[in-house]
Amino acid sequence: MSEALKQALLARSLDEGFSAMGVCRPDAMPELPARLAQFVEAGRHGQMGWMAERMHWRGAPDALWPEARSVVMLAEAYTPEHDPLAVLEQTSKAAVSVYAQGRDYHDIVKKRLKRVGRWLLDQAEGEAIKVFVDTAPVMEKPLAAAAGLGWQGKHTNLLSRELGNWSFLGAIFTTIDLPVDEPVEDRCGSCRACLDICPTDAFPAPNQLDARRCISYLTIEHKGPVDVELRAKMGNRIYGCDDCLAICPWNKFAREARELRYASSPDAPDLNELVGLDDAAFRARYSGSPIKRIGRDQFVRNVLYAIGNSGDVALKSGAQALVDDADETVADAARWAVERLT
Structure with a gap:
């Protein structure tokens, strides 16, 4: 039975x-x-x-x-359906994790x-x-x-x-006693693509993660200012990071997603359209999205770090407008971005 x-x-x-x-x-x-x-x-x-x-x-x-x-x-x-790493070359765009x-x-x-x-x-x-x-x-x-x-x-x-x-x-x-399945063999072999691509060296060793250096953690779980050394390594990633997932060679066999509501897009938003979001606009834009849970302040903090890494002086005015933001972490990120683009 x-x-x-x-x-x-x-x-x-x-x-x-x-x-x-x-x-x-x-x-x-x-x-x-x-x-x-x-x-x-x-x-x-x-x-x-x-x-x-x-x-x-x-x-x-x-x-x-x-x-x-x-x-x-x-x-x-x-x-x-697209390469999530491509957006990292478009430094004036916002890279959001596929999920x-x-x-x-x-x-x-x-x-x-x-x-x-x-x-x-x-x-x-x-x-x-x-x-x-x-x-x-x-x-x-x-x-x-x-x-x-x-x-x-x-x-x-x-x-x-x-x-x-x-x-x-x-x-x-x-509470049902069901027959169990056997674990499968680890087939990573000598490949280290996921370890080597990590921009912040978040893997102290294979199969070990230091969340404190992981961009997914830094953009989503970490509250307050991010360490200056790590900010410059975050690039334009404003919510999560897919680098170690996207580089894995086993993905060439990956099954297609069946759920259309998970659909991702290669067309990333511009950083300058996100940096000016107030709380109401942020909530409206990301209603029903996992992004909503980090709140406007942390989200804009991430956008400002991306602007500081963009090398695009046209984005400086957006950061300048927030150097006196009511949230001190946002203000700190804005001042850092302005300084980087000066």
Whole structure:
């Protein structure tokens, strides 16, 4: 019954729009607590205090919900149709991570997960589920690797022969005892493309990330001014960074995205149209986007760093207008940009 249920669950998941599914036990990775503790003790989590506060759950999925017998991991492709690295050469344009150019994936994936979960409960009366999409102390990437969806590449992201590394992950914890999948072999070999392309040297070693130097962290999670040494290395990346993902050679096999709401575009916005956004204009422009959550001040801070790196003196006036901004971090970024363009 359980194998038949698992195959029916896979079919249902694919029908709902997911690209792959695998199953593991909640305690499939006993090494997680030590790995996470080492990461936090080294301070590599930066300002993400929630990692330390919820470490006992994040490092041990079986402690998050002790009744769970199985973890169903689902992946959904969001593969871009264009080269995300091309915009980095257009220094007066704003580079936004592919995943954030469309609708907020949290909402889309969670609704899909809930539909799959409700279907699963209909097949197994008396059982229970909990769904998670990047909003709870769940380490999706290690669990996805344990469930056979791929392996964690040297850039620490999930990598698959069928999906490349452009995929969103969601988890269904359930009390149902489902057959598990076997982990797959790491196929990165001697390749170090993802490590070598990182503009801020955020990888101290293969399979290790120092978030404090990662542009995705700096533009999204880090509050306040960014270290001056790192600002100059951020280029025109104003929300996230795709360099280590985009360079991976396994992406030549990546499956196309099926969800149109994830669609990204090679046509990036001009920095000068973003730098003048006030709070109301920012909220209106990015309603329904993951970008909205960082707020106007942090967003404009990022835009000003990009302007300072652009070398385009035509953008100086936009920065000059913000040197006395009410937010001191914005004002600091504006003064830095003006000085760089003088």
